[in-house]
């Protein structure tokens with residue numbers, strides 16, 4: 001036992017050594033009901049204020065992380081403008097240390113359990129690494145060839161395979177409506193890939209229990225941004241973007257969800273500064289990761305009835321348009337289906353998801369995948385799903401809650417699937 005403890009302590013020290021430190025960083029919740037003040041607040045993003053509720057809104061509290069060098073100026077700005085604020089994490093680093101310890105311990109427990117399990121299957125007690133995700137998908141394809149095929153949708157900037165799982169019990173024969181899901185375009189939103197993996201696990205390994213889902217065919221990319229995701233595990237927990245090199249800049253990466261080619265660069269919530277967390281890239285689809293999604297979507301575009309992109313956090317089911325405060329022609333059905341899904345989750349689990357137009361409800365952001373699916377491929381049901389957060393900051397949802405959050409959205413997915421199967 002002591003030996004295990006020492007081993008774990010050594011592992012924590014080892015993983016901590018290579019991590020970017022957030023010692024002295026603070027997190028505040030801030031709130032304003034004035035849209036002009038919100039616009040002013042967003043200018044601080046360029047200075048290095050990190051908005052954690054990446055879609056924010058008037059009158060709702062939002063969490064921001066403040067680096068040590070802005071801890072005089074930013075609170076002064078808030079006071080001068082009478083924006084209410086409250087310090088919730090005085091120092092981010094100990095929170096991250098706790099998360100790393102938690103992740104190592106839950107993984108170690110999972111490894112021990114696996115030795116006694118009759119057969120290795122999906123274990124949702126810890127956050128998987130990209131290599132584990134791909135190994136699991138390949139394994140499924142070998143074991144369940146009649147149900148799932150796994151293909152390479154593309155390669156990331158750093159050469160990792162971006163896999164797509166295609167799940168059907170009728171071999172994609174064209175008789176069923178298709179549902180397209182991607183997850184993990186934002187690296188630090190760890191619950192997003194896990195939710196996509198839980199869906200794949202349920203559809204393939206528990207297909208008899210979930211026969212209603214298989215009235216649709218599924219195309220799922222569980223980790224769009226494996227480079228960024230790996231980087232959040234190894235180096236910087238709050239990394240959001242891809243890891244591509246921006247020529248002429250010391251800053252790397254593009255916000256994949258500002259990189260899609262529908263009203264790209266024409267609107268709010270974007271930055272042309274490569275150092276910004278919402279850098280839109282030098283051109284639409286500049287990112288290999290986004291090209292992979294776009295290519296995969298194009299293959300089946302005419303048959304896709306529902307598009308979902310998994311993010312975290314906030315318990316939102318958001319629909320287009322995102323680039324500006326304009327309602328989609330199909331907004332009544334988008335809203336109706338969103339309400340139906342939210343109600344299914346609330347009834348079964350008590351969790352309250354809210355549906356609505358992303359730009360009006362929250363804040364505009366151009367170049368997102370939901371706009372692309374709806375605008376370019378006319379997929380009339382298109383949503384960005386902001387899954388549940390947890391922990392102190394939102395992104396640090398403890399591994400022990402992965403099962404809860406993924407089960408809740410799975411209930412929502414059942415409602416989505418039933419609607420699509422009945423109506424298309």
Ligand SMILES: [Zn+2]
Pocket residue numbers: 054186189311312
């Ligand atoms: Zn996101």
